[in-house]
Amino acid sequence: GELVAAEAGLARPADEAVWIVVTGLGTAALLVVGRYAAIEAISVILVGTFTLVTVVALAMLQFDPAWAVSLRDVAGGLVPAVPPSTGGRSPLATGLATFGIIGVGASELMVYPYWCLEKGYGRAVGPRDASTAWAERAKGWLRVMQLDAWASMVVYTTVTVCFYLLGAATLGRLGLRPEGSEMVRTLGAMYAPVFGDWALGIFLVGAFAALYSTFFVAAAGCARLVADGLILTGAIAGDDASRARWARRLAAAWAIVAVLLALTIRAPVAMVLASGAAQAIMLAGLAVAVLWFRYGEMEPRLTPSRGWDVLLWVSTTGFIVVGLWTAWQHLADAVASR
Known part of the structure; x- marks a missing residue:
């Protein structure tokens, strides 16, 4: 009753369309004038905020026997099992559809x-x-990148597990499902047992940090990717100044297109799943590209150890299996719907 009442009591925004437009146009402006330092600073603050809010909420939940997550609960969740389908959709399909965006997406x-x-x-x-000094410098920076990747993995794995446990302990026990325009309101109810009347405000801070950081960084990153694609096709000049100028323009356009999609579709859960499925399919192509660079383009002096190669093959195999399965599943669904 407490959590259901909290969820029901969360106020709807006066006009979500206004917030969509303000957020999108504000992001476009930031990306036009911002440089890497600004993108990095904003991202660190947002991700750090969401991580702190989620970890603290889960820790505080453990002090209430009604909501605490026991070791038995965790062990039960590790037993391989597929829940029954709900709403005509397999939980396995939903899980794999989000594989492309969980943690670090494609x-x-x-x-x-x-x-x-x-x-x-x-x-x-x-x-x-051909100098030995160059090879040693390159190996040194590769070690920095490896440390960066391991640290990122620890952060995103920790916060993802905490968020899952928080949802299972609250929403899962009461059967609340984040759907449609109610997604944020329902997710905000997860924090009610810990923060009470403050739940919505606390969740909005964390949700904004998590979702906006994804939106902000995706617009900035994908704009750079598209700019390079245009350079490769000869559509724009390849000098650094031209590339930077077009990257800023494309980032702003990306944010504006996102605003138009959000205003038109108005189905956040469906949009998240569609994005996840698309990125899961992209993982297969990404895996092939990584293997090509490893065995076709690798500088011989920087060849990784056998252990790294084993990890590479395990990772790329998972990418390919999930990508192909997701593509097949969506093709089968499209054929069945006709």
Whole structure:
């Protein structure tokens, strides 16, 4: 009753369309005038805020026996089992559809090299040559990137697990399902047992941090990807100034298109699942590209150890299996719906 009442009591926004427009246009303006330092600072603040809010909420939940997550609950969740279908959709299909965006999604993996370059990773390595000094400098920066990747994995895995446990302990026990325009209101109810009347405000801070950081970084990163694609096709000049100028324009356009889609479709859950499915399919192509670079383009002096190769193959195999399965599932659904 307490959580259901809290969920029912969360106020609807006066006009969500206004917030969509304000957020989108504000993001477009930030991306037009901002540089890497601004993008990095905003992202760190947003991700740090959401991580702190979620971890604290889960920890405080443990002090209430009615909502606490026990070791038995965790162990039961690790037993392989597929829940029954709900609403005509298999939970397995939903899980795999979100595989492409959980933690670090396909788009983040593709634009990560841009952030490495703009952060300055490898700047001191210099142009490749046959010297031993160059190889040692390159190996040093590869170790920095490995540390960066491991640290990122710890952060996103921790916050994802905490968010899942928080949802299972509250929404799952009461059968509340985030759907349609009620998604944010329902998710906000997860925080009611801990923060009470403050639940909506606390969740909105965390939700804004998580969702907006994704939107903000995706617009900035994908704009750089598209700009490079236009350079490769000869549509725009390839000098640094032209590339930077077009990246800013495309980032603003990306944000505006997102606003138009949000205003037109008005189905956030469906849009998230569609994005997840598309990125899950992209993972298969990304895996093939990574293998090509590893075995076709790798500098011999930087060849990784056998252990890294094993991890690479395990990862790419998972990418390919999930990508192909997701593509097949959506094709089968499209055929069945005719």
